[in-house]
Amino acid sequence: MKQIRIHGRGGQGVVTAAELIAIAAFNNNKEAQAFPSFGVERTGAPIEAFARIDDKPIRTREHVYHPDILIVQDASVMAAVDVAKGCDEKTIVIINTSLSKDAIKLNLPKENIFPIDATKIALEILGKNIVNTIILGAVAKSTNLFTMDAVKKAIKQKFGGKSQELVDKNIKAVELAYNM
Amino acid sequence: MSTNKSNRQILEGSQAIAQLINNIKPGVVSAYPITPQTHIVENLAKFKADGKAKYEYVRAESEFAAASIVLGASATGLRVYTATSSQGLLLMNEVVYNIAGMRLPVVMTVANRGVSAPITIWNDHQDAMSVRDAGWIMLFAENHQEAIEQHLLAYKIAEKKKIPVMVNIDGFVLTHTYEGVEVPSSTEIKKFLPDYKPKAGEYLDTAHPRTFGAFAAPAHYMEIRHELHEDLRNCQSEILEEYESLKKLVPNAIKQTEKNAQINNGLVEYYGPKNPKIVLVAMGSLIGTIKDAVDKLNIKSHVKHYVSPTSVGVLKIKTFRPFPDKAIVDILKNAKYCAVIEKAVSLGATDGPLAIDIKSAAKNSIKTKIQSYVVGLGGRDITQDRIARIVVDVQKKDDRMKFVG
Structure with a gap:
């Protein structure tokens, strides 16, 4: 089983990111689960969401305390939350930041840390700082949890009901993140 | 939606339940939104607004009203649905007792949440326990698939035994979680759950007048309550039988039995x-x-x-x-x-x-x-x-x- 924990702030689509991860994995014929750590959902408040991926049905419902993959959608939460809690030398870390790997203050092996300036891509392509789909491209690249085709399909499934433009923009953003 | 086994989809628990309720084809849906039940009734309202549903969706000004509306609709012989949580269920309490006492086959989802005070929006089973003596069948689901299974059983047993059924699903833990689930189609459901057609005299109808919830003097009240108790107790055999029947007729609707079970x-x-x-x-x-x-x-x-x-x-x-x-x-x-x-x-x-x-x-x-x-x-x-x-x-x-x- 692979366990994923996502940190970010209310309004940044943290919960949607976990859902997209689960949908993408399910699209690759895996069992998947996604759920938020339900807070009082104020815009800007630090929040967490979780996902699990496995080959067999997922039964446990506890929060993710020992993530295999840690995603930080907003590096500023690191001042308020110990994002590395429960992580180990194998945990893959994907951080939205403009900082370089060496400048990131995180007591985890450098080779497992993958910074991406997702905010820059989001502002350029989506016109607002919603980075969840972009992060998904980075996850697809840094892990073998799911394929890019599964990610694109997940974006269509999640946003297809809203507008084609939103789907197209997010797919463009995710491709850019993947090819960086 | 996915190539995953058969017609399995990955859905939020609330979406799966809303899709199933639409496929069950109730005549009337009435609810008042409350966290964490909200996504269920939002989805049902959206199906109606998008022209994808045939039920009447009656917006209520409170949970007391929502429960009263489905009580009345059920008494006219229609299949009905409502859902609530926590304080909403507490506010419904009087009507919840009346629905059971009137022997109306109402089905309600309770997206379980703790109760005030202090205020909590999060999950526990204290809301359900507040109505455990009301005369309803109470089912509790482990996961999305079991919630699907239990809602189907709920309608079948409610309409057969004229006893309301409450399906309890953990608020957030199931309502807001995405996982794989199969929602049977209307055609599949019909094999197990036929259209609801109560007999004359079982519902409000001027051609066959009857009274629901009449006054009962000490000479009769106790017998009526005793009968409801016995009928409810006896539903155990009905639940066992209908589960087997559902397993046979709509096998994709039920939670698969695990190897170690x-x-x-x-x-x-x-x-x-x-x-x-x-x-x-x-x-x-x-x-x-x-x-x-x-x-x-x-x-x-x-x-x-x-x-x-x-x-x-x-x-x-x-x-x-x-x-x-x-x-x-x-x-x-x-x-x-x-x-x-x-x-x-x-x-x-x-x-x-x-x-x-x-x-x-x-x-x-x-x-x-x-x-x-x-x-x-x-x-x-x-x-x-x-x-x-x-x-x-x-x-x-x-x-x-x-x-x-």
């Missing part, structure tokens, strides 16, 4: 060895965490006095009302210890509500030590580690109720 029927599921030394009893989504915790116990050497998983079993109560006392005692009878792990408290009582019922069922017939553990109130996370600790604790001498977490 010795028993899985409409009333209970027992997962574990044939002769367990310890049995952990719980309801709802917590069961999944408990199963994983029990499977891992043999490799968790940090837990002192750990027991091999070959001696720990997990008993899931799927039907809480009518209470399946015989089915439970039959599973517990050879166990030395039983930990009842529940997300509810009966304030001022000796034990949690489920533990009280189990002790009452077991008294004078079995020697198992039964201990009450209150967990997860107001959304406190229940970890596998806590479950492992309860397995250790239940083997100690004391037997008082404990709050764990």
Whole structure:
């Protein structure tokens, strides 16, 4: 089983990111689960969401305390939350930041840390700082949890009901993140 | 939606339930939105607005009104649906009792949440426990698929026995979680659940006048309540039969029985060895965490006095009302210890509500030590580690109720 924990702030689509991860994995014929750590959902408040991926049905419902993959959608939460809690030398870390790997203050092996300036891509392509789909491209690249085709399909499934433009923009953003 | 096995989709629990309710084709849906039930009724309202549903969606100004609207609609002979949570269920309380007393086949989803004060929006079972004596059948689901299964059983049994059914699904833990689930189509559902066609005289109809909820003097009131009690008790056999029928007619709708499950029927599921030394009893989504915790116990050497998983079993109560006392005692009878792990408290009582019922069922017939553990109130996370600790604790001498977490 692979366990994923996502940190970010209310309004940044943290919960949607976990859902997209689960949908993408399910699209690759895996069992998947996604759920938020339900807070009082104020815009800007630090929040967490979780996902699990496995080959067999997922039964446990506890929060993710020992993530295999840690995603930080907003590096500023690191001042308020110990994002590395429960992580180990194998945990893959994907951080939205403009900082370089060496400048990131995180007591985890450098080779497992993958910074991406997702905010820059989001502002350029989506016109607002919603980075969840972009992060998904980075996850697809840094892990073998799911394929890019599964990610694109997940974006269509999640946003297809809203507008084609939103789907197209997010797919463009995710491709850019993947090819960086 | 996906190439995953058959027609399985990955859905939020609320979406899956809303799709199923639409496929069941109720005549009237009425609800008042409350967290964490909201996504269910938002989806149902959207289906209606998008022209994808045939039911009347009646917006209510409160839960009291929503329950009253489905009461009235059901009395006119229509299939109905409502859903609520927490304070909403408390506000419905008077109508909830009336629905059962009038023998109306209402089906309601309760997206379980704690109760005020202090205010909490998070999950536990205190809301459901506040109406356990109201005369409804009460089912509790472990996961999305079991919620689908139980809503289908709910309509079949409610309409056959004229007793309302409440399907309890853990707020957020199931309502807001994405996981794989199969929602049967209307055509598939029809094999098991035919259109609701009550007979003349069973509903409000000027050609066949009748009264619902009439005045009953001391000469009759007690008999009427006694009859409802007996009818509710007797629904156990109906639930067992209909579960088997559903399994046969719409196999994709039900939660598949796991390899380690010795028993899985409409009333209970027992997962574990044939002769367990310890049995952990719980309801709802917590069961999944408990199963994983029990499977891992043999490799968790940090837990002192750990027991091999070959001696720990997990008993899931799927039907809480009518209470399946015989089915439970039959599973517990050879166990030395039983930990009842529940997300509810009966304030001022000796034990949690489920533990009280189990002790009452077991008294004078079995020697198992039964201990009450209150967990997860107001959304406190229940970890596998806590479950492992309860397995250790239940083997100690004391037997008082404990709050764990």
